[in-house]
Amino acid sequence: MPLLEAVRMALRTIRSQKLKSFFSLIGVLIGVTFLIAVVSIIQGMNVYMEDQFANRLVGLNTFSLRQRPDIVTGAVKEEEWRSWFRRPRITYADARYVKEHVTVPATFAMFCSDRQTLSFEGKQAKDIELRGTEDSYFRIKNVDIASGRAFSEQEVRTGQAVVVIGDLIAEKLYAGVDPLGKSVVIAGLPYRVIGVAAKQGTLFGISMDKFAVMPYTAPARRWICPHNVLDELEIRATNPADVQVAMGQVEALMRSRRKLRPDEANNFFLQTPEAALDGWKKISGILMTALPGLVAISLVVGGIVIMNIMLMAVSERTREIGIRKALGARRRDILSQFVVESATLSLVGAALGIATGIGLAFLVKAVTPMPAAVAPWSIVVAVILGVSVGMIAGVYPATRAARLDPIAALRAE
Amino acid sequence: MNRAIIEIRDLTRHYDMGGETIHALRGVTLSIHANEYVAIMGPSGSGKSTMMNMLGCLDTPSGGEYWLNGQEVSRLTDDALARVRNKEIGFVFQTFNLLARASALHNVELPLVYSGVPARDRRSRAIAALTRVGLANRMDHRPNELSGGQRQRVAIARALVNEPSILLADEPTGNLDSTTSEEIMRVFSELHGQGQTVVMVTHEPDIAAHAERVVVLRDGRVESDRLNRGAAA
Known part of the structure; x- marks a missing residue:
């Protein structure tokens, strides 16, 4: 049959x-x-x-030079964790040195961040990720500006008290008001809102719009980037094919700068989207x-x-x-x-x-x-x-x- | 006379039942020719049912020979016997034995499924067989939507669809009332008239009276074998 x-x-x-x-x-x-x-x-x-997760948090073709891993998705031994904190921090000087010596076309942004409270006319937005960085940050992380503008290189150089706020903060502090040109108080210091970032939505149910970006040289720097140290240097290779080369160069530059012997492990960390995974x-x-x-x-x-x-x-x-x-x-x-x-x-x-x-x-x-x-x-x-x-x-x-x-x-x- | 379709020589069949041997058939010799209409009769225990199973190739004999349509079938394997049943024998049972969940048409198609006829031909041949027994308008009915007489007609159509050498009926009217029985017997007579060889096992003299020839078994042997003069042609 x-x-x-x-x-x-x-x-x-x-x-x-x-x-x-x-x-x-x-x-x-x-x-x-x-x-x-x-x-x-x-x-x-x-x-x-x-x-x-990886491409948004770290960015496409992007890696960052850090003291220790930022995004840890697995279990890390107590010992290892402690050793990370004993490492030297990344300094402004490290960042400048790397910027000057990397030969492949790339964009750099010095970066540091911390949780801060923002307030406007009695309203408060708590636990906001305040990021201090350079104007290039917006290009590296593809942060679109919904209204207003990002800050300029000149504003970074002169340490202006300007800030670009995330969508959620605009909603929370400026409900029914155009936030552009309004003031906002960060860590007791007055800032001027110059731009609102486009809404990014959520990641694992956590809002990606609870942030504010200011020049790393702005007055509140002492709260987030104390003593000439950075959380990280963001590096984006212009050509995807150059990412590996750029990483190799940064690693070599940092090792020679810190005078590490060949048998010594790196005392810094290169965060890549892959590592985050x-x-x-x-x-x-x-x-x-x-x-x-x-x-x-x-x-x-x-x-x-x-x-x-x-x-x-x-x-x-x-x-x-x-x-x-x-x-x-x-x-x-x-x-x-x-x-x-x-x-x-x-x-x-x-x-x-x-x-x-x-x-x-x-x-x-x-x-x-x-x-x-x-x-x-x-x-x-x-x-x-x-x-x-x-x-x-x-x-x-x-x-x-x-x-x-x-x-x-x-x-x- | 026509050539022999069935040639049985000294056929025996015994069963072992808990150490005791039961002789159901004790040496039966019989030949049935093409286009004969034979009734096999006998009281219960006479070997009637065993004879029916032998003729239908559902069982194999303990001894003797059985030639069916020129082929010695008493020593065949299970699967070869299945082949023979499919091609040479059309069964009509007392209890109809239709597949309850299948339509009349599908029931009639079944033997063709096992002989590997393609679906299209199967359908047209099944329709032809159902038309032959007067059920062309009941093809899509299931057995439980048909009367007893209609069910038996479906069974006859199924028996005929593969153009078997013999139509083998086992008490075909046993579950039918007398009017319907007559109707079914008319169908058998008609088929016989069209050239079909019919062998019918029954214990009812009224039914056997329709056959041309009556073979009576007793104690596993042929007691009598006579032509039925009064049979309707």
Whole structure:
């Protein structure tokens, strides 16, 4: 009997007993749902981490020279953490030295930041990330200005008390008022708002618009960049191909400047988008290792359920088997009928599982800050798993069906 | 006379039932020719059912020979017997034995599925067979939407669809009232009239009376084998 015929026959049987079929394939359904949902979320996280997290926090083609890692997404040993703090800080002089000696085309911005409270006419915005930097910062980090302007090189040089505020601060302090030209008090010092940054939205549910950018030379510098030290020097290579070269140069420059011997480790850190992802990669790696086990358990259970249902089907349909044999069905026709029926049942379960898995992933995406993206390979795996679980589960019941004696089977009630 | 479709020589069949041997057939010799209409009768325990299973290639004999349409079938394997059942034999059972969840059309198509006929031909041949038994307008009905007589007609259409050498009926009217029985017997007579070889196992003399020839079994042997003069042609 051709395969297509067997599948059609199986679908007819499944359709005629919808509820029973549903219960028998629920194990496979759950297993596949789980597989698709988890892979979708991990995949979504991967895309999100690369596109949003790493490139937004660190920037495209960008790296920064720092005393210690900024974005830590994995577990760090206490000892290592302490050693980071013993390192020398990055100074203005370090930054200038690097700027002057890097040979590939690049843009630099000295940068430091701290949490500060901003206030305007009695209203306060607390816990705002106040960033002190250069005019080039806006180009490096692709900060778009929604209204007003960014500060200029001259304003940086002369240490003007000007500030570009994030969207959320504009909303909070200047509701119904145009903030441009208005004053804002930062750490007790008066500033003038010259620009409002375009809204950036959220990252993991945290607003990306709770910041204010001022020249690193502005009066509040003593709160955020004390004693000629920087949090980091931002470096963006003009050509993507130069990023590695620029990093190599910065590393060599800093090592020679700090007179490190070849056997000594760097006492500074180059933060790249990739480095920011290290911890996440570890987490997703563990999840991906554990996933097959978890999926396997539910598929084994699903397979046992299907096997039992098929054994039941064989004894319920003994007479049907007798009729088919009397009409000329060979052993292998009966065998393939039940194996295909079992595989089809399981495949239907897998298909429903794929649908609910995708549904679940997007539900998670909708109600939590976690992203989701369906990985095509996971669907392929789900289909293959579905069919094989069904086939394996169907072999034993189908063999029993195929071996039935037609006379006895015809006599069955 | 026409050539022999069935040639049985000294056929025996015994079963072991808990150490005791039951002799269901004790040496039956019989030949049935093309376009004969034969009724096999006998009281219960006479070996009627065993004979029916033998003729239908559902069972293999313990001894003797069975030639069906020129082929010795008593020593064939399971799958080869399935082939023979599919091509040479059209079964009509007392309890109809239709697939409850399938339409009349699909039930009739079933033997063609197992002989590998492509779907399109299958459909047209099944429709032709159903038309032959007067059920062209009931094709999409399921068995439970049909009367007993109609169900048996579906079963006859299914038996005929693969153009078998013999139509083998086992108490075909056992579950039908007398009016419907007559109707079904008319169908058999018509088919016989069209050249079909019909073998029918029954214990009812009224039904056997429709056949041309009556073979009576008793204790696993042929007791009598006579032509039925009064049979309607």
